[in-house]
Amino acid sequence: MPLSMVKAGEPQIIKRIGGKEETKKFLEKLGFIVGGTVTLISVTDGNVIVNVKDSRIAIGKDMAMKIIV
Numbered sequence: 908m909p910l911s912m913v914k915a916g917e918p919q920i921i922k923r924i925g926g927k928e929e930t931k932k933f934l935e936k937l938g939f940i941v942g943g944t945v946t947l948i949s950v951t952d953g954n955v956i957v958n959v960k961d962s963r964i965a966i967g968k969d970m971a972m973k974i975i976v
Contacts, residue, residue: 908975908976909971909972909973909974909975909976910945910947910955910957910971910972910974910975910976911947911950911955911968911971911972913947913976914947915947915948915949915950916946916947916948917946917947918944918945918946919944919945919946919947919976920942920943920944920976921939921940921941921942921943921944921945921974921975921976922941922975922976923941923975924939924941924973924974924975925973925974925975926973930970930973934970934973934974937959937964937966938959938960938962938964939959939974943959943960944959945957945958945959945974945976946958946959948963950968953967953968954966954967954968955967955968955970955971957971
């Protein structure tokens, strides 16, 4: 299921990252790696705030749809 559709506050394991190679590398640099843990904090105005590697990151909903947990 895409990251943008999970319940807030529950840690999730990243199973797959979709999209073009440049998108995958961008997300990987932010800390989104397959097998890593990510927690959805909130969804506001189409932006998704997540906790990855003890850092809060805001990404667009389109990017969050590419992260499968």
